[in-house]
Amino acid sequence: MSLARATPITRKRVLWAAVWLAFVVAAVLTIRAIGTGPSGGDEADTAGPAAETAVPAAALASCLALAEGDIVESQKYTPPESMRLPPEVPILSSGAATVTLPPHRWIPTNTLDGLPLQYARGGQIEGRLFLDRPLDPSMTLRVFLAEGGISFVQDSQIAPGATAERLLEFLGERGVAVDIGEYAGVLTWADPLGPGPRHHELWWSDGVFAYKLLAVRSAVEITNIARSMVCGLT
């Protein structure tokens, strides 16, 4: 059987080929747009404050920006339908008093990964939210993160014995040890809070406070953000 007989070129096939080509081109362009968007992709450029700023000579090696592929993490997760999660509530719904906080010592410019501070609440558990636009009052944590936001939490009440080693022991293969400047940190590719992309969580402590970053960024990106904070590169 000749090739010409097996695949006769007809006007209809040409039309379908054109449709198919347009579909593929549109898909590729869409993927590229997502990969370079504010949420970033696994292969997104890591160039941020940490990568663009010269690292002081005296800085620790754990202040250097990592490159994609430097962190290997578990692919396992629990799907949303297998969790008994509390109902989602708007981030701003808490009755705790809203206060104007001074800039955090690690975020003196009130800007993190290029995003301005949109909301801060003090108290025993301090929270700061960074986003490229003001918060919608109905915005839940899941939506906030999916839209590219970064949540930074500082807790003044650390459980006795809470260390990176113990958290790693608890998390098992889901936890990854990362150094955040002089501090030991723990990275997790979190279980999904519902529909949408999964976020990363990064925990570390300086012995006085426990800190946590949450963001839909790659493992390397969120680690570099934390390093840029702790190492004075923000």
Add this chain to the structure above:
Amino acid sequence: MNDEPSGPSQVVVLDGVPPHSRGRMMAGPSGTRQPRLMVVRAIALCAVATLLSASVTFGEHATGARAEDYFDGVQGNMAIRTDPVTVPGVGFVHAAWLEHSTFDDDFVSIGTANSLGAGGPQGTCPDSYDPYWSIYVDWFLGGTYGCLTTNSNVYGVGANPSFEIYWTSCAGYSRFVMSMAYVPRACLLPWNPYWTAGDRIAVGLETTPWWLITEDYNIDAKWTNLRKNYSNLSGWYVFGNCEGYEVQNPNYQVQYVSNTACNTYLPPLD
């Protein structure tokens, strides 16, 4: 009925794929597939994605809450008032939560559950399709979810067990201790969560999964003797009005009864 702890018997861990990789796989060309089929599949996928993104959560809730301070405990009684139909794939949950903050996703919880199980790598609550409710604890800590059925099939309709979540001593350490019927069911966990108090406490009912939410389940949970413990004060204080911080999906009801009582239900009730 069995009052013995039951171990995990179900694993629901999925081998995940990075979201962006999934996108590439869906959009990538396949030299052996017909373009018309691919276009149809792409449209179908878009429709499914739209449907998923429109749903707010995978469970439906009627929850009363307090969120005006920092708490390290909540206690009370949770009454199981009705026996909802046990439909395969549907879960019924009555639970009390202590959530770390609205800025993150950590929580610890204790409750009673029937039918559909839950869980993942951090612990699993198996399915239990029978008229009896089991005691379970679950948590979201460090970005991971876990669930543990501590006592299988111990309560029927009419039960009104006490419950308590409290940051206190257990086995020589300060931990969140989860009790029901005055019996500690879990000290969370062999290792502590790294925080000691949360800014939201809540009680309520939940049905899962989301795609069967239009069914009438005749669910009724009554909460009484509700108290809270502030992280910077000793003693227990009245819970307060459970409305105001409530969350309720359409058709569900959260009803303030008193500063120590709250009703959560899905009418009509039998």
